[in-house]
Amino acid sequence: MTNIQLEKLSFECESGNYHTFCPISCVAWLYQKIQDSFFLVIGTKTCGYFLQNALGVMIFAEPRYAMAELEEGDISAQLNDYKELKRLCAKIKDDQNPSVIFWIGTCTTEIIKMDLEGIAPKLEIEIGVPIVVTRANGLDYAFTQGEDTVLAALAQQKISQNQINFIRTIDLKHAPLILFGSLPESVVSQLELELRKQNVEVFGWLPAKRYSEIVPIQKDFYVCGVNPYLSRTATTLMRRKKCRLINAPFPIGPDGTRAWIEKICNVLNIEPNGLQKREKEIWSNLTNYIELIKGRSIFFMGDNLLEISLARFLIRCGMIVYEIGIPYMDKRYQAAELALLEKTCLEMGTFIPKIVEKPDNYNQIDRIREMEPDLVITGMANANPLEARGINTKWSVEFTFSQIHGFTNARDILELITQPLKRNRNLQELGWNQYNTKDK
Amino acid sequence: MILTYWMYEGPAHIGTLRIASSFKKVHAIMHGPLGDDYFNVMKSMLERKRDFTPITTSVVDRHVLARGSQEKVIKNIIRKDKEEKPDLVVLTPTCTSSILQEDLNNFVQRSAFETKADVLLADVNHYRVTESQAADRTLLQIVKFYLNKLKHINKIQLRKSLLPSVNIIGSLNLAFHNQHDIAELKRLLSELGIEINLVVPEGTSVDNIKMLPQAWFNIVLYREVGLLTAEFLENEFSMPYTSIAPIGVIETARFIRKIAEIINMLSPTNNINFENYIDIQTRFVSQSAWFSRSIDCQNLIGKRAVVFGDSTHSAAITKILVGELGIQVLFAGTYNKYDQFWFESEVEGLCEQTLITSDHTLVANLISQLMPSAIFGTQMERHVGKRLNIPCGVISAPVHIQNFPLSYRPFVGYEGANQIADLIYNSFTLGMEDHLLEIFGGHDIQQFDGFSKENQSRKFIPVVEWSSEAKKELENIPNFVRGKVKENTEKFALSKEAQLITLDVIYQAKESFKKR
Numbered sequence: 001m002t003n004i005q006l007e008k009l010s011f012e013c014e015s016g017n018y019h020t021f022c023p024i025s026c027v028a029w030l031y032q033k034i035q036d037s038f039f040l041v042i043g044t045k046t047c048g049y050f051l052q053n054a055l056g057v058m059i060f061a062e063p064r065y066a067m068a069e070l071e072e073g074d075i076s077a078q079l080n081d082y083k084e085l086k087r088l089c090a091k092i093k094d095d096q097n098p099s100v101i102f103w104i105g106t107c108t109t110e111i112i113k114m115d116l117e118g119i120a121p122k123l124e125i126e127i128g129v130p131i132v133v134t135r136a137n138g139l140d141y142a143f144t145q146g147e148d149t150v151l152a153a154l155a156q157q158k159i160s161q162n163q164i165n166f167i168r169t170i171d172l173k174h175a176p177l178i179l180f181g182s183l184p185e186s187v188v189s190q191l192e193l194e195l196r197k198q199n200v201e202v203f204g205w206l207p208a209k210r211y212s213e214i215v216p217i218q219k220d221f222y223v224c225g226v227n228p229y230l231s232r233t234a235t236t237l238m239r240r241k242k243c244r245l246i247n248a249p250f251p252i253g254p255d256g257t258r259a260w261i262e263k264i265c266n267v268l269n270i271e272p273n274g275l276q277k278r279e280k281e282i283w284s285n286l287t288n289y290i291e292l293i294k295g296r297s298i299f300f301m302g303d304n305l306l307e308i309s310l311a312r313f314l315i316r317c318g319m320i321v322y323e324i325g326i327p328y329m330d331k332r333y334q335a336a337e338l339a340l341l342e343k344t345c346l347e348m349g350t351f352i353p354k355i356v357e358k359p360d361n362y363n364q365i366d367r368i369r370e371m372e373p374d375l376v377i378t379g380m381a382n383a384n385p386l387e388a389r390g391i392n393t394k395w396s397v398e399f400t401f402s403q404i405h406g407f408t409n410a411r412d413i414l415e416l417i418t419q420p421l422k423r424n425r426n427l428q429e430l431g432w433n434q435y436n437t438k439d440k
Numbered sequence: 441m442i443l444t445y446w447m448y449e450g451p452a453h454i455g456t457l458r459i460a461s462s463f464k465k466v467h468a469i470m471h472g473p474l475g476d477d478y479f480n481v482m483k484s485m486l487e488r489k490r491d492f493t494p495i496t497t498s499v500v501d502r503h504v505l506a507r508g509s510q511e512k513v514i515k516n517i518i519r520k521d522k523e524e525k526p527d528l529v530v531l532t533p534t535c536t537s538s539i540l541q542e543d544l545n546n547f548v549q550r551s552a553f554e555t556k557a558d559v560l561l562a563d564v565n566h567y568r569v570t571e572s573q574a575a576d577r578t579l580l581q582i583v584k585f586y587l588n589k590l591k592h593i594n595k596i597q598l599r600k601s602l603l604p605s606v607n608i609i610g611s612l613n614l615a616f617h618n619q620h621d622i623a624e625l626k627r628l629l630s631e632l633g634i635e636i637n638l639v640v641p642e643g644t645s646v647d648n649i650k651m652l653p654q655a656w657f658n659i660v661l662y663r664e665v666g667l668l669t670a671e672f673l674e675n676e677f678s679m680p681y682t683s684i685a686p687i688g689v690i691e692t693a694r695f696i697r698k699i700a701e702i703i704n705m706l707s708p709t710n711n712i713n714f715e716n717y718i719d720i721q722t723r724f725v726s727q728s729a730w731f732s733r734s735i736d737c738q739n740l741i742g743k744r745a746v747v748f749g750d751s752t753h754s755a756a757i758t759k760i761l762v763g764e765l766g767i768q769v770l771f772a773g774t775y776n777k778y779d780q781f782w783f784e785s786e787v788e789g790l791c792e793q794t795l796i797t798s799d800h801t802l803v804a805n806l807i808s809q810l811m812p813s814a815i816f817g818t819q820m821e822r823h824v825g826k827r828l829n830i831p832c833g834v835i836s837a838p839v840h841i842q843n844f845p846l847s848y849r850p851f852v853g854y855e856g857a858n859q860i861a862d863l864i865y866n867s868f869t870l871g872m873e874d875h876l877l878e879i880f881g882g883h884d885i886q887q888f889d890g891f892s893k894e895n896q897s898r899k900f901i902p903v904v905e906w907s908s909e910a911k912k913e914l915e916n917i918p919n920f921v922r923g924k925v926k927e928n929t930e931k932f933a934l935s936k937e938a939q940l941i942t943l944d945v946i947y948q949a950k951e952s953f954k955k956r
Contacts, residue, residue: 022475
């Protein structure tokens with residue numbers, strides 16, 4: 001394993017042949033987050049099949065999303081896109097009366113060049129519901145990047161009178177701060193509370209709980225991301241809205257959370273107070289978990305862009321990371337996170353893992369067989385086959401759907417990580433580790 | 441454009457992938473964008489596969505849109521040929537790649553020069569065929585390809601086996617209880633003294649396709665996948681086939697008789713007669729025929745049920761409910777729209793109406809209108825049942841992970857009949873319990889919410905007022921029939937132009953409905 005004894009961050013790029021979720025999956029958590037929204041995915045049966053199966057039981061809960069399934073007549077332009085969308089959106093308005101309809105463009109609308117951005121403004125006026133257009137397609141993006149495209153589109157929305165009325169008239173001690181990234185409401189409150197302890201007031205979130213509650217974003221506002229996959233949103237806020245981006249590590253793990261708050265305070269000229277103590281407390285609550293994972297090795301195959309932050313936290317916990325696979329690496333947006341990763345490795349006296357962009361799952365499996373890591377973070381397509389070969393896995397998608405942000409939720413991350421290891425402790429004595437029927 | 445929330449069948453490429461990955465040593469290369477490889481997840485999750493799914497995506501991205509994917513696809517085919525050494529590579533278009541209109545066939549031919557494996561392009565149109573139709577076609581395509589290829593070099597094994605033998609066609613992965621069905625069918629056939637020549641495609645290598653004509657005849661287990669192949673083999677090699685699904689004791693008997701008929705036709709000296717076997721199996725080995733005769737099953741007679749699923753299972757379950765258990769089927773339906781003619785002729789006279797649709801809301805609406813005592817359908821109907829508080833037995837795909845049971849749960853043959861009888865019986869409220877509830881006025885003290893606005897809007901019946909005693913009386917009626925009683929009473933009241941439903945009206949209504 002001499003080839004991974006690195007002292008500096010190194011990036012590689014492979015074939016891009018890896019398994020991940022289609023970015024349209026973001027409707028699953030965004031429709032729950034934005035409570036007065038409706039998501040219309042304009043695509044084919046393939047898109048519908050993915051959503052139906054990936055989201056499992058959610059689909060039976062009469063969700064506020066649907067497919068506009070394209071037929072042959074739509075592809076060959078025998079049907080008029082505008083009329084078709086008008087018919088569907090009018091029905092959605094009648095049935096659900098949402099405050100906003102999101103149109104999720106897919107690979108198909110991209111290839112047939114359906115002018116969604118052009119149709120939306122006209123239709124918006126006709127049916128009287130705002131329409132936000134995004135292109136969350138598999139040609140360009142992976143999994144969580146879907147949220148990025150939606151938030152970037154949302155950031156560009158014109159400000160309505162309603163929203164202006166909603167502006168909170170609070171006495172600001174510092175320049176307005178907008179946080180961007182979709183998080184469950186309880187995590188939103190937790191992070192706001194942590195910041196309030198430092199006298200930092202959050203002016204607004206992108207997205208908010210309701211579409212009508214999104215505060216207007218204006219020039220010179222400070223903005224800060226809570227998730228590593230939001231680089232388009234960050235770019236949009238900087239370039240279109242002339243906001244100032246606070247480039248911080250992400251609030252994942254107690255180390256990340258502290259660094260995130262510190263960076264925000266720093267930019268806002270506030271002296272952080274009691275953060276060190278708070279972080280220490282959290283770490284001391286994690287001792288049991290850390291004992292279990294210390295010195296163990298881990299391999300990220302890469303599919304949701306949370307990989308750098310999670311690896312950084314787990315290295316701080318004493319784990320050895322062999323490889324960080326990641327679909328897409330924005331070195332500028334993740335600059336502070338990458339710097340913290342490097343620093344963490346040096347402080348923990350461990351080598352700096354190789355970061356593999358656009359990985360090749362097939363090659364990765366060869367490397368996994370060679371390195372024999374204690375744990376592989378991977379998608380469901382590879383998890384069972386790896387388990388059958390005696391390799392412990394954790395399903396990466398769970399990190400996207402679990403609460404992992406802030407001080408409070410550090411335990412949840414370790415709960416996920418240690419699950420397969422705990423199970424092994426129970427099963428080890430049975431001695432059956434190999435279940436595969438083929439060699440490879 | 442169609443506004444859809446849910447669908448019964450997947451896109452065409454899923455059907456192709458199910459066939460390709462059911463064969464041994466066949467690798468599929470999917471030509472599609474990132475994230476379209478969700479099939480691998482389903483195979484690994486639902487079927488809990490231990491091995492990596494032999495499917496690779498040749499990713500369509502921006503560069504491909506600009507330059508075309510020729511280089512990439514060919515490179516991927518050759519790479520997989522070297523790495524996996526498959527017998528066959530199937531290039532599978534997706535809905536995205538089919539709009540690109542690249543000459544995939546050309547790529548296939550080009551790469552075939554450099555591969556040891558055979559290379560085929562799956563010939564399915566994404567916008568015209570469903571998952572099961574695509575599976576049916578892909579299976580035919582592969583079988584035809586190998587038989588044609590071998591025909592030129594006279595390598596097809598035409599000599600029939602000495603003893604009667606069959607091919608089982610249409611065993612494939614992610615199919616409803618398929619593994620158990622195949623095991624049960626093999627057992628049944630071995631008891632009849634019939635040899636299994638080949639099971640295709642599950643677990644068979646393409647090398648063995650040349651042996652297909654050795655069998656005396658073919659069995660198509662599920663008509664959704666395999667019929668085309670059976671028809672081809674009949675035309676090409678004069679192999680008869682049966683597509684009777686041996687689900688339920690009556691249909692199993694019909695299936696066995698059909699086999700006897702085929703064997704006797706092929707070899708008249710054989711003069712096979714399975715009547716004794718059928719009789720003993722039905723009366724003594726299998727429990728289900730006796731079960732439906734037993735006293736407890738009398739409570740099922742005249743109960744009302746609805747059936748929905750793929751055409752094979754929906755038709756078979758309807759026949760069992762009506763023919764074997766005396767249950768009234770209000771509607772039987774299928775989402776295999778292309779098979780409407782067959783389906784309707786199979787269930788003709790057995791149910792009050794047929795429903796041919798792929799729209800799940802239509803099915804749900806009809807269920808809530810009819811309020812049956814039990815539903816037999818797919819996972820979607822199970823959820824409808826949950827919402828309406830009606831029990832549901834899952835009898836067909838689409839299914840969840842719990843429909844891939846670890847234990848032995850065939851649907852075909854005599855053991856299958858036992859399993860289905862249990863499923864049906866357990867879906868209805870147990871007979872005695874039902875009876876006692878009616879006598880003692882039920883044990884549920886929950887407030888009946890049938891009067892809330894939300895519930896009213898779902899029904900088509902205009903609102904009639906209920907007096908307070910009448911409401912109380914309604915609450916005394918067991919939960920599971922309450923909705924039906926309420927509806928019937930309201931209908932009755934309307935027909936009599938009564939404005940207010942009193943106790944009197946309830947009883948009158950009850951009496952009037954009893955008479956029918």
